Amino acid sequence: VNGAEALIRTLVSGGVDTCFMNPGTSEIHFVAALDRVSGMRGIPCLFEGVASGAADGYARMAGKPACTLFHLGPGLSNALANLHNAYRAHVPLVNIAGDHATYHRRFDAPLTSDIEAIVRPYSAFVRTPQNASEVSQACADAIAAAHSGRGQIATLILPADAAWSETGEPNAPVGVAKLSLPDASAWDEAAALLRNGAPTALLLGPHLIQGEALVMAGRIAAATGAKLLAPFAFGRMQRGVGLPAVERIPYVTADAIVKLAGLKQIILIGAGVPAAFFAHPDRPSLLLPQDCKVHELARVHDDCEGALEALADALGARQTPFAKASYVKTAAPHGAITLQGLAEAVAATLPEQAIVIDESITSGRGMMAATQSAVPHDWLVNTGGSIGIGLPLAVGAAVACPERPVLCLEADGSALYTLQALWTAAREKLRITTIVFANRAYAILKGELAALGDNPGPRALEMLDIGRPDIDFVALSKALGIPATRATTLDELVAALHRGLESGAPNLIEVPL
Numbered sequence: 001v002n003g004a005e006a007l008i009r010t011l012v013s014g015g016v017d018t019c020f021m022n023p024g025t026s027e028i029h030f031v032a033a034l035d036r037v038s039g040m041r042g043i044p045c046l047f048e049g050v051a052s053g054a055a056d057g058y059a060r061m062a063g064k065p066a067c068t069l070f071h072l073g074p075g076l077s078n079a080l081a082n083l084h085n086a087y088r089a090h091v092p093l094v095n096i097a098g099d100h101a102t103y104h105r106r107f108d109a110p111l112t113s114d115i116e117a118i119v120r121p122y123s124a125f126v127r128t129p130q131n132a133s134e135v136s137q138a139c140a141d142a143i144a145a146a147h148s149g150r151g152q153i154a155t156l157i158l159p160a161d162a163a164w165s166e167t168g169e170p171n172a173p174v175g176v177a178k179l180s181l182p183d184a185s186a187w188d189e190a191a192a193l194l195r196n197g198a199p200t201a202l203l204l205g206p207h208l209i210q211g212e213a214l215v216m217a218g219r220i221a222a223a224t225g226a227k228l229l230a231p232f233a234f235g236r237m238q239r240g241v242g243l244p245a246v247e248r249i250p251y252v253t254a255d256a257i258v259k260l261a262g263l264k265q266i267i268l269i270g271a272g273v274p275a276a277f278f279a280h281p282d283r284p285s286l287l288l289p290q291d292c293k294v295h296e297l298a299r300v301h302d303d304c305e306g307a308l309e310a311l312a313d314a315l316g317a318r319q320t321p322f323a324k325a326s327y328v329k330t331a332a333p334h335g336a337i338t339l340q341g342l343a344e345a346v347a348a349t350l351p352e353q354a355i356v357i358d359e360s361i362t363s364g365r366g367m368m369a370a371t372q373s374a375v376p377h378d379w380l381v382n383t384g385g386s387i388g389i390g391l392p393l394a395v396g397a398a399v400a401c402p403e404r405p406v407l408c409l410e411a412d413g414s415a416l417y418t419l420q421a422l423w424t425a426a427r428e429k430l431r432i433t434t435i436v437f438a439n440r441a442y443a444i445l446k447g448e449l450a451a452l453g454d455n456p457g458p459r460a461l462e463m464l465d466i467g468r469p470d471i472d473f474v475a476l477s478k479a480l481g482i483p484a485t486r487a488t489t490l491d492e493l494v495a496a497l498h499r500g501l502e503s504g505a506p507n508l509i510e511v512p513l
């Protein structure tokens with residue numbers, strides 16, 4: 001076998017069987033190996049940011065890493081914005097970039113760059129095997145690193161000669177480290193705080209707003225009266241009927257401060273001290289009241305679930321019934337489009353076990369409230385503030401969960417960073433319904449500009465308009481292979497959502513605002 005085949009075999013035997021890729025010449029041996037090694041599904045993406053965002057969405061839903069394949073430093077650089085989001089989502093990801101053959105680098109051919117330096121800020125692990133015989137072990141170590149803690153980005157840089165040279169049968173075993181529990185004093189102190197009667201919140205990090213951990217948090221909340229909070233940026237939240245409700249800290253600093261006002265104690269479980277998205281000259285960076293005591297029960301890469309269970313035991317809350325959201329059927333809205341009406345249309349049509357990808361920015365502020373008591377579903381949002389994640393996340397989530405409908409709520413400006421994701425969704429026949437909220441503006445930034453106080457000038461305002469020329473998302477979608485329609489009333493939107501979500505195929509709805 002050559003190094004590329006050894007790599008793919010090691011990936012597949014380590015459970016990594018999906019590769020979102022945009023390859024070039026230096027990765028062509030990896031591509032060729034797809035026909036010689038079975039078990040790896042290659043998914044072509046037309047821009048690297050689609051591949052990195054899809055790998056993030058895949059990992060959030062599959063709970064295991066996909067791999068990516070990028071073309072040297074430039075391909076990797078195109079992937080970085082969504083690698084940033086994946087890094088912030090604490091997902092496992094095996095990130096592979098090709099490089100020139102080891103002996104070719106010194107000739108400074110045009111694509112030469114310092115690949116390790118480009119990717120290091122987002123990678124918990126970076127390894128460049130120097131020859132084919134090092135590839136399998138490097139890959140096994142990368143998979144282990146991707147799985148360690150909560151999930152991390154492990155980058156493998158594969159020189160072309162390490163890919164094409166012959167080597168022995170790959171047999172590197174993948175070892176996975178266990179998560180460590182914090183010291184018992186951490187939950188004893190948390191239990192004492194929860195018993196003292198002061199207004200308290202649990203701030204739940206990634207992986208605690210889903211599954212058993214979410215239920216356990218609900219039991220603790222029911223036993224103690226504590227509030228359940230999630231940061232504004234989270235990877236995946238399970239919600240809807242039957243589950244404990246978790247409140248999301250709002251994006252707008254003033255709203256976040258109001259939400260947290262009155263808290264005397266906060267217990268961090270895999271989450272950091274809540275901070276504003278941006279600093280502002282006359283607002284605080286930290287959102288908690290000044291007299292709020294902060295206790296860290298566990299850090300994100302600890303065994304947070306174990307710590308939560310230990311805390312429940314310390315409180316005698318293991319079996320306490322938790323408060324469940326009860327089902328509320330939302331009536332289908334009618335008439336002219338309003339933001340509240342959009343949220344109701346989503347709540348009224350959301351199918352059971354839908355995966356909602358929310359990059360709706362200003363058009364979707366009412367969506368989570370409207371769907372709190374809907375049928376059970378998952379909610380995925382932007383974790384790193386780098387827009388252009390929604391359409392790729394939808395691709396990754398749909399690949400991970402082909403039997404579940406995916407609803408992608410996408411603002412028009414954000415959609416245009418990674419629109420090529422629609423082509424991958426069409427090619428793979430993914431079950432994604434995308435709504436594009438076409439307000440023809442960077443509306444959130446218009447709000448920021450207005451908040452500066454002086455009347456915004458026309459030249460400044462023009463920078464935030466994306467309606468000149470008008471962008472036709474129906475035509476763009478059709479051009480990329482996805483049937484599309486335009487909904488100009490709530491009735492049309494509800495009908496299009498029913499049709500689209502039931503079609504089992506990709507489709508897109510443009511909603512002009």
Ligand SMILES: Cc1ncc(C[n+]2csc(CCOP(=O)(O)OP(=O)(O)O)c2C)c(N)n1
Binds near residue numbers: 360388
């Ligand atoms: C990669 C990246 N580039 C630029 C920004 C800055 N930015 C934040 S929001 C925004 C515009 C959002 O517009 P749109 O997606 O249409 O949503 P709207 O505000 O209109 O609801 C921009 C450019 C960013 N967050 N990430």
